[in-house]
Amino acid sequence: MKTLLCALALSTALSGPALAAPVTFTTNLSNYGGDGAYLALYVTDASGAYMGSLWMAGGKAKYYTHLTDWHRATGGDTAEINGITGASVGAGRQLNITLDLSDALFDAGYELHIDAAVEDMRDSPSEVVVPLTRAGANTPVKGRRYIRDFTYGM
């Protein structure tokens, strides 16, 4: 605890106005009764144009076509998710990612999308679309098909 306080005091002293913030993205999957889900988390601007990816759950590139909106935006380019790719997420399980993101992403019209896909089940592009705002933090958003709820917290 003391270390934490010291670190906090130090970082506050050093950083001045906050330019970055750790943001935790929590995705709870429903018990849809299938194999592990592939999830693509990515950001678009206010006009819907793709800005970049935040996380890819699922490592096999040949399945990325089923994350249809993400794939359309990126052409399936794995360089977009190099270093931010992890395992697929099982039914009923939770994916919890903490990322250090640019502060400019919030309250600036950006939206977070989650595409989901499960083997032998229907693709679910943009299953979650949520505006990135400070006011919207810690408010769970329901998904349509595979995602029970999604929350981002700062």
Place this chain on the structure above:
Amino acid sequence: MKKYLIATTFLAGIGAAGFALADDDDCNVAMSNWQPREAVKAMAEAKGWSVRRIKTDDGCYEIDGRDAQGREIEVKVDPGTLAIVEMEYEDDDDDDDYGKSGRKAAPVGTLAPPDNGLFTPGSKPVVKQ
């Protein structure tokens, strides 16, 4: 090989919806159009990968090695264009499917996000699943 054939026949037989056919990722390039192994090695090294072995599999080149973050990778490459056909990380399930669950999370603290303007440079994602 026999197991593979049986699996392929079975999946084709039941008309598995979508993408489950086992030979989805096969390459089909005439030998005369294959690029040399040195070109594959150069392509891998340009991406920051360390190459342990290059072999041919299902008509593709297959690179075994590590990516720039040190994770074990197995990458199938089109022998004509050197485009990536399939990329697998060691921590994926090895079945030819989506993965049975999220049992094996990505290693924490060994990842480096791309420079896409969204992340704080030098920061590392922390993943729990």
